[in-house]
Amino acid sequence: DVQMTQSPYNLAASPGESVSINCKASKSISKYLAWYQQKPGKANKLLIYDGSTLQSGIPSRFSGSGSGTDFTLTIRSLEPEDFGLYYCQQHNEYPWTFGGGTKLELK
Amino acid sequence: EVQLVESGGGLVQPGRSLKLSCAASGFTFSDYNMAWVRQAPTKGLEWVASISYGGSNTHYGDSVKGRFTISRDNAKSTLYLQMDSLRSEDTATYYCARPYGGFAYWGQGTLVTVSS
Numbered sequence: 001d002v003q004m005t006q007s008p009y010n011l012a013a014s015p016g017e018s019v020s021i022n023c024k025a026s027k028s029i030s031k032y033l034a035w036y037q038q039k040p041g042k043a044n045k046l047l048i049y050d051g052s053t054l055q056s057g058i059p060s061r062f063s064g065s066g067s068g069t070d071f072t073l074t075i076r077s078l079e080p081e082d083f084g085l086y087y088c089q090q091h092n093e094y095p096w097t098f099g100g101g102t103k104l105e106l107k
Numbered sequence: 108e109v110q111l112v113e114s115g116g117g118l119v120q121p122g123r124s125l126k127l128s129c130a131a132s133g134f135t136f137s138d139y140n141m142a143w144v145r146q147a148p149t150k151g152l153e154w155v156a157s158i159s160y161g162g163s164n165t166h167y168g169d170s171v172k173g174r175f176t177i178s179r180d181n182a183k184s185t186l187y188l189q190m191d192s193l194r195s196e197d198t199a200t201y202y203c204a205r206p207y208g209g210f211a212y213w214g215q216g217t218l219v220t221v222s223s
Binding site: 001034035036038043044045046048049050053055087089091094095096097098099100101 | 151152153154157166167168169202204206208209210211212213214215
């Protein structure tokens with residue numbers, strides 16, 4: 001199985017700042033990585049798929065990069081609604097696997 | 108608008124069975140693969156199972172293989188998850204999701220608690 005390792009585990013930032021979350025796969029997954037946002041009481045939201053493709057309706061301040069084993073989610077100019085949990089997930093091969101999550105908190 | 112609404116969760120004893128349902132609307136259900144993803148309390152997301160649009164191909168996570176069965180009724184636009192031989196570690200919120208380059212749509216989830 002492909003193990004997905006996310007870092008950091010916790011991240012504190014202020015509105016207006018930019019942050020990056022990293023995801024490392026235990027073997028190459030080509031470009032097939034997705035990023036999600038999870039917030040209490042709301043459906044999980046797909047942000048990025050295929051490593052860098054922005055899902056329809058997602059603000060352009062979110063961007064994804066990387067291929068192979070190393071990927072990054074960058075959020076520019078944080079808005080108050082961006083705080084929450086973020087997960088990466090590989091969709092290259094079964095079993096599909098998720099990273100452990102990153103909690104983005106308000107500083 | 109795409110909607111996925113899960114139902115069937117609840118409290119069940121270890122070793123017993125439970126069947127979850129996911130009612131889909133807002134899209135042509137029979138055109139899309141579907142999946143179940145779960146999240147144990149305070150834990151991360153775990154993919155459980157997937158099924159092809161026609162129902163002929165299924166895949167399962169190692170932790171549920173041989174105990175859970177994913178199925179669908181395209182005429183009713185409904186996805187199912189039959190869960191047998193339930194264990195305490197199956198306690199989680201179960202989400203129905205539509206995969207396409209990642210899980211583009213999710214339901215709100217239904218909570219399954221396995222406890223005596």
